[in-house]
Amino acid sequence: MLVENNVPLQPFNTFHIVAKAHALVRISSEQDLQDVLADPTLAALPKFVLGGGSNIVFTGDVKPLVLKIEIPGKRLLHENSRHFIVEAGAGENWHDFVSWTLAQGYPGLENMAMIPGTVGASPVQNVGAYGVELQDRFESLDALDLQTGQVFTLNAAQCAFGYRDSVFKHASTGAGHQAVGLKDRAVILRVRFAIPKVWKPVLGYADLEKKMLASGESNPNAQQIFDWICAIRRAKLPDPAVIGNAGSFFKNPTVSAEQCADIIARDPKVVHYLLADGSVKLAAGWLIDSCGWRGKSVGQAGVYEKQALVLVNRGTGSDGQGATGGEVMTLAKAIQTSVYERFGILLEPEPVVI
Numbered sequence: 001m002l003v004e005n006n007v008p009l010q011p012f013n014t015f016h017i018v019a020k021a022h023a024l025v026r027i028s029s030e031q032d033l034q035d036v037l038a039d040p041t042l043a044a045l046p047k048f049v050l051g052g053g054s055n056i057v058f059t060g061d062v063k064p065l066v067l068k069i070e071i072p073g074k075r076l077l078h079e080n081s082r083h084f085i086v087e088a089g090a091g092e093n094w095h096d097f098v099s100w101t102l103a104q105g106y107p108g109l110e111n112m113a114m115i116p117g118t119v120g121a122s123p124v125q126n127v128g129a130y131g132v133e134l135q136d137r138f139e140s141l142d143a144l145d146l147q148t149g150q151v152f153t154l155n156a157a158q159c160a161f162g163y164r165d166s167v168f169k170h171a172s173t174g175a176g177h178q179a180v181g182l183k184d185r186a187v188i189l190r191v192r193f194a195i196p197k198v199w200k201p202v203l204g205y206a207d208l209e210k211k212m213l214a215s216g217e218s219n220p221n222a223q224q225i226f227d228w229i230c231a232i233r234r235a236k237l238p239d240p241a242v243i244g245n246a247g248s249f250f251k252n253p254t255v256s257a258e259q260c261a262d263i264i265a266r267d268p269k270v271v272h273y274l275l276a277d278g279s280v281k282l283a284a285g286w287l288i289d290s291c292g293w294r295g296k297s298v299g300q301a302g303v304y305e306k307q308a309l310v311l312v313n314r315g316t317g318s319d320g321q322g323a324t325g326g327e328v329m330t331l332a333k334a335i336q337t338s339v340y341e342r343f344g345i346l347l348e349p350e351p352v353v354i
């Protein structure tokens, strides 16, 4: 096991923010983690688990020991009458995994194509896009408890999935893996997906319907949907390889029907979606956009021109250091304040800020 010191983290976060890890260990297997825990010095250090770095804002150097998860592997584990059970190592790139499932004949993840990050990070925030969330295709996962070294398995209910939320985002308050939250405590090793054998397209999202109409194809297959999703995302969302970003910076807020009626009375154009429980989800991108933020910047941190919900690093590329985490958070706070002052809604950031 190799402990690397003063490791630049810029290549390991999709915002391309400059920061260093005081110490970093690459984890390629469960054994690598056991080796870390068997080393008294390393075992005693606080730890930070890094996946694809696609949902993180670094506001300074990282003092905890960084565990960079690179566990590989993709395979069909077994199948039953209704599902293919497919397993992937936490270090696999999410989009490559989605492409692989399609190529192998296990369609069902295509609406979540091109989400940046790793398989291991996907349950943490219950990634989702265009009408499908990870929890809709999730079977179970194996994780290692950093306090005890034990490996345990969680099913969907135990992961407590919510909108961009899970047990892995909440601080630990109990003992063992019965703990209420598993933040900074569990390292996800492998994730298993239950892919229905009877494939049904998930359409219905406005952008997807538009693509379907334009193509004249009313009966698309999974590959067609995959291609449309990739095209929609390329047109709307910045490619982190070119412009640093962490996807949507805020969650879409949910309000009561009464609150929404109040907002509509003042702003009839507010983009909103009625949820099954009677509450209403508002498009945070629209709220930010209508406060005039699209295209604005603080230092080198900016609001993306084509999607106001995405904050970007305008300095990535050949021109130097780029935005700092401080600039990103100053911009985020200014956006929060103006949306709050105008609509009375406090937007909740999506990425982890450290």
Ligand code: EPU
Binding pocket: 128, 129, 130, 131, 207, 236, 237, 246, 247, 248, 249, 250, 251, 252, 271, 283, 284, 285, 286, 289, 294, 306, 307, 308, 309, 350
């Ligand atoms: N809108 C504006 N101005 C903007 C941005 C959006 O008016 O600058 C309006 C659009 O016109 C649209 C509505 O807001 O009617 C919703 O926008 P969009 O379809 O782009 O989706 P979103 O709600 O902003 C969410 C997810 C995305 C996911 C898409 C598609 C969250 C926080 N974000 O975005 O996920 O790809 O839906 O399912 O739920 C991510 O989490 O990183 C992410 C990219």
